[in-house]
Amino acid sequence: MAVKTSDVGAKPATDDAGSKPANIPAATDFAPSGAPDQVVPDVDPSHPGVDADPRAGTSVDQNKVDFNDPTKSGAQVVAEQLGYKTEADKSA
Numbered sequence: 001m002a003v004k005t006s007d008v009g010a011k012p013a014t015d016d017a018g019s020k021p022a023n024i025p026a027a028t029d030f031a032p033s034g035a036p037d038q039v040v041p042d043v044d045p046s047h048p049g050v051d052a053d054p055r056a057g058t059s060v061d062q063n064k065v066d067f068n069d070p071t072k073s074g075a076q077v078v079a080e081q082l083g084y085k086t087e088a089d090k091s092a
């Protein structure tokens with residue numbers, strides 16, 4: 001496809017209303033998980049691509065696991081929080 005000289009200098013696709021900064025207020029509350037409790041006006045929680053209840057069908061034990069330790073693997077965190085011996089414990 002040839003480029004026309006009339007196409008040169010045309011506005012980029014980002015020069016429209018959609019490229020302006022969003023006017024979404026900052027979160028003032030946080031869920032126990034640490035996630036911001038923030039309402040985003042253009043997200044429909046009933047849409048099939050949005051999980052409005054990500055903890056549905058999970059157990060109390062599953063929900064108490066804290067993965068916020070960057071020094072441990074996910075498997076190690078789960079084992080420790082569920083009371084199992086980890087490889088590190090076995091070698092100590």
